[in-house]
Each structure stands twice: as structure tokens, then as C-alpha cells.
Amino acid sequence: MYNKATSLLFVISSLLFFSTAGLAQKQEQINWLSFAQLEDSLRITPKKVFIDFYADWCGPCLKMQKVAFRDPEVVKLINAEFYAVKMDVETRDTIYFGQQMFVNKRWKKRNPIHEIPLLMASRKDAPFTLPALVFLDENFKATGRYFQYLDPRQLLGILQKQPRTVTR
DSSP states (O other): OHHHHHHHHHHHHHHHHHHHHHHHHHHTOOOEEOHHHHHHHHHHSOOEEEEEEEOTTOHHHHHHHHTGGGOHHHHHHHHHHEEEEEEETTOOOOEEETTEEEOOTTTTSSSOOOHHHHHHSOBTTBOOOSSEEEEEOTTSOEEEEEOSOOOHHHHHHHHHHSOOOOOO
16 A cells, blocks of 8 residues: 555656646747748737847857746746747748748758848858847837847846837
8 A cells, every 4th residue: 555655646746746847947938939920920019029040050059049048037028028030040941021932042052041041130241150139129120130149148138228119
């Protein structure tokens, strides 16, 4: 009897632990959108936009995903103030946005960067680099671009300095 009761208690405790751990993780995640979802959201309710351009091989990008984008204060501020988009710069997907079609014309070449990050996160006289973070106001005009790893404190400072959303 003792073994059955102990086993049952262990199973129940494990289930409670893992279910509450799963809930805590869900509460501390950024609500990432695709560009199609972004377009629909902007049409309904204009809001500032935060775009994270990344690649699976980019070490600083992966570190930001594990550290900065999981910080509770960063998550809370991004979800409250911004529409957040995450895009793999090497995607082969055709993306329709703003009545235009965007493709990865370079997908057969070395460094196959999609058109969208090339348009939104390129710098004059500098090669495209990752991580690339782009901030846009509610009218979809760029308010900031960053091309480096940002820890939670640095990212939070940048997020807090973005212009406030104009309410209509």
C-alpha cells in the first residue's frame, strides 16, 4: 500500500509541477506574428512594430531568443506596445505585404537573404549583418535599427525610448 500511495503522490506532484511550469513559460513569451498577420493587425488597430531578423546559424540571434526575448519585462513591454514579427532572413517563402509580393531572389546563392530584410534592415555602405532589429512607428516608418546582440537591459532601454503610440 505504501508503494502505491507513494507512486501516486509522485505522479500527481510531477503532473502539477510540469503543468505549472508550462503555464509560466506561456505567460512569458512574445506574441510573434507573421507579416500576413501583421498586415491584418495594422489594418484593424495601428500600433508600433518590432521586427527581429535572424538566422538559425546566427549565435547572437539565438542568444537573444534565449535571454533577451524571455526576460519578463521585455516580453511584457513588447506585447503591450508593439506588434512583434520574427523572420528568418533565409526563408524561401513568398510573402505578400502591402499589396506587394516579396521573395528570396538569392536562395540559390551564398548568403540567401530574403528581400524584406534587405529592404528594411540594410545600411548604406555596410554589409547586411545579424542580428538585425527594426522598430517602426504605427505609420510603418522606421524609428530605429540595431545590428548587434542586445541583452535584456539594453533592449528594455531601447524599447522604452521608442515614441509612444498616437491614439486616435
